[in-house]
Ligand SMILES: Nc1nc2c(ncn2[C@@H]2O[C@H](COP(=O)(O)OP(=O)(O)O)[C@@H](O)[C@H]2O)c(=O)[nH]1
């Protein structure tokens with residue numbers, strides 16, 4: 001996500017780092033480059049203008065922090081202003097003091113409403129909420145069925161009936177009372193374009209639902225178009241916030257960087273993929289760090305906490321400290337890391353990752369191979385790889401559908417990791433074969 005924009009900033013800051021003191025002209029030049037980068041990213045013109053003005057003013061005012069180089073100061077200012085443009089503080093759903101809290105999702109067809117309803121239900125359900133999903137999209141015959149499938153996977157009930165969305169909502173609110181639900185999420189019908197009929201239906205559904213949170217679901221990949229759509233919906237039905245979907249496919253970031261300032265409504269959540277778990281609260285500060293290639297360590301940690309079994313981690317840590325890592329532990333850790341999601345998206349969250357690495361295709365097939373090889377070993381072999389002689393090697397290669405070269409490569413790699421771990425265990429800094437920039 002936001003790769004194109006990240007690359008531009010990367011280039012700008014790399015050039016900046018080679019300078020000493022920044023003259024007024026230097027600052028003008030950087031400002032010009034950032035302006036072009038943002039316009040290319042499809043950020044709204046007025047937003048770009050005010051962003052550049054703020055950065056320039058602060059950079060010239062030189063809030064001189066002695067610990068930072070001139071380049072670092074500019075990066076810090078740009079980071080802070082990006083956070084502001086993305087919405088400042090992390091937004092939250094307005095929860096009704098008297099349950100249930102009603103969340104209504106609106107948006108154009110294909111923007112990701114139904115998917116977002118399922119994802120939001122999953123998030124709130126896992127936080128202990130008693131969620132009721134409501135299928136009020138009766139335009140598309142398959143829409144309610146799609147929602148039912150999602151509800152089943154998340155483990156929350158789905159309510160729908162008949163042909164009138166207003167009746168559905170009224171029935172759903174009674175059902176919510178009966179179920180003692182704390183959150184009701186209403187999925188509504190979309191159209192290909194904004195039209196009077198759609199807005200009229202939304203108003204009627206809204207009147208019946210009296211939502212505490214009226215959220216617009218927009219596709220990030222549509223850039224400026226997403227911003228116009230948000231303005232139109234806000235004018236017609238009034239919005240409390242935005243869910244920005246498909247940011248996984250959005251290289252530019254124009255919608256993310258324009259919505260808050262143009263429409264005045266915060267982005268509350270972001271869709272980061274097609275799966276139910278590909279959904280996160282929108283944190284402006286973390287997004288800004290991601291855009292500037294500073295990584296998003298906090299999200300990474302949260303994902304890790306979700307995927308990792310604490311006891312297993314503690315056990316692995318203890319072994320690490322004693323320098324006793326085995327291939328079995330290696331396999332287990334690999335599986336846990338893979339539970340966190342596609343490696344490519346994880347690498348993108350690491351700070352200071354060289355651009356080449358961020359862009360490199362992580363070979364998931366290669367990982368599958370490693371897993372197959374370790375699985376083909378006997379438990380003894382996993383604990384004591386030195387047992388693996390020529391004939392065992394051949395057996396393992398055959399069993400895993402790989403070659404003896406593959407097995408050798410893995411054993412060599414593992415030995416390196418083991419050595420590194422021993423260094424760590426002895427309190428030394430490991431000598432990582434890191435690629436230089
Ligand atoms: N890559 C990606 N695809 C998404 C995301 N959210 C939704 N989709 C896909 O977008 C398509 C339309 O989604 P849907 O929820 O049916 O849209 P609706 O018409 O607004 O209800 C589906 O194929 C979804 O899988 C997202 O965050 N990332």
Ligand SMILES: [Mg+2]
Pocket residue numbers: 113114115137143
């Ligand atoms: Mg739908």
